[in-house]
Amino acid sequence: MKRIYNVVIIDDDQVAIDNLAACLNDFPMIEIAGTARNANLGKRIIAKHKPDLLFLDMELSDMNGIDLFNQIRDEIDWSMRVIVYSAHDKYMLQAFREIAFDYLLKPIDPAELETVISRSIEDIDQEQVAIAPPYIQLRSLSKEKQAFAIATPTNDFQVLHTEDIGYFKYNQERKQWEVYPCSQPKIALRRNTTAENILKSSPSFVQIHQSCIININYLVTIKERRCVLYPPFDQVNDLSISNIFHKKLLKMFQQF
Template sequence: MTYKVLIADDELIAGEILQKQLQDYPQVNVIAVCKNGKEALTAIEKHQPDLVFLDIQMPELNGIDLAKSLNVEKLPVIIFVTAFDNYALQAFEANAIDYLLKPFDKERFDKTFQKAMKQLQLTNKEDLSNVFDKYSQFFQQFSQPSYPEIVTVKDGGRIQLLKTADLMYIEAEGNYISLQTEKSKHLLYETLSSFEQKLNPKTFVRIHRSTIVNINFIKEIQSHFNGDYSVLLKNTKVLRMSRNYKENLIH
């Protein structure tokens, strides 16, 4: 029996590697290679593949949302392709629907492929959908955006590396933003709103239209009669928090 396989990955090299690995299996036929989620969704509905290698982080439509939007009656066996850390994926090692952690070697691919072959032998669509639902819920927990741990700042002919966790607060200064640590200040040519997108919102909170603060450095918050607040940091620095942003920090 020949199985129809579809690959969806926005990284060209990753797609080519998957195709090369599949050449060792004469029982599969790669019917489509898609570069984004919407293209993959259309191709899956059109070709009805048996097996899909699905990247999680893709433009236009990510792998999780794509998989959730599929008709259960036509659901293929799905292997997620991901760059997630191992700790988030170890729970999959003993299960039928598997993952490939980039970069992967031939041994890891073969192991995953054999799991997929066993899954394809399931004839009960209800069993297959139940398995998928479990993993869909799991992936939702770990498919959050990743945030950089290091920020690079050019200083003349040098490039300095700052740990994001060391940033106490960030302020807008004209066309620049200032990155303030406990020991130093650095200017970066970027807008505050753009830089905010790179920060974990659970740690970095906008307290003013021109200020973002790392909550790990906050000592206390003081209220004023006019509705504004002062944010006192552990190093005694005081930042202003406007009433328009208080809900970001005070619930």
């Protein structure tokens, strides 16, 4: 069965929504899960449907698209591509720097839309590719040790054990995850590595923030919405816990 990709459209112009929806209907793999004409409703629609693709207008009636996304950034715990679309190109640079996977100008050019859809689907599907994924679980000689081959941006591979990894941080400037091992400097991961990829690698990896995943084996205590880890990570003080992950982390920590 071919995969269906869910789409949400947020635009304060109903005509623009209808026009984009009509264009998207030409793609059999695309399903429009919901639409919204303002940011407040849009945030609820995004949380409800968890879309693969979000078409986001920059000039909404109650706030701009980037502000909307920044308000929900910490709550997005799935992989979503944001397609910013606008009648102006003045937002393009800011959108690409902060939230956008791609950019479309109104009125929608069908050829441009096809290119954006193709690029987005290809990027989504790359996460599921079985050949050389960002993390390859290996058979370990020791049952207690779980080993992983980590793909770097240069497509080199390094092998680490789960117990050697303290935490992962997302580098917003470089747009990539980085892993912090015990006995060596941080390692940049391949750019298409997602939080989902990391979390699937081991049940010991727990997300505490949109941009941070910890190895729960190193967690000493939770103090003022911040994780305190065992050495050699005891001096790390920027492991803040966002609201969306706090309850789940507490539950896992209590069961640990």
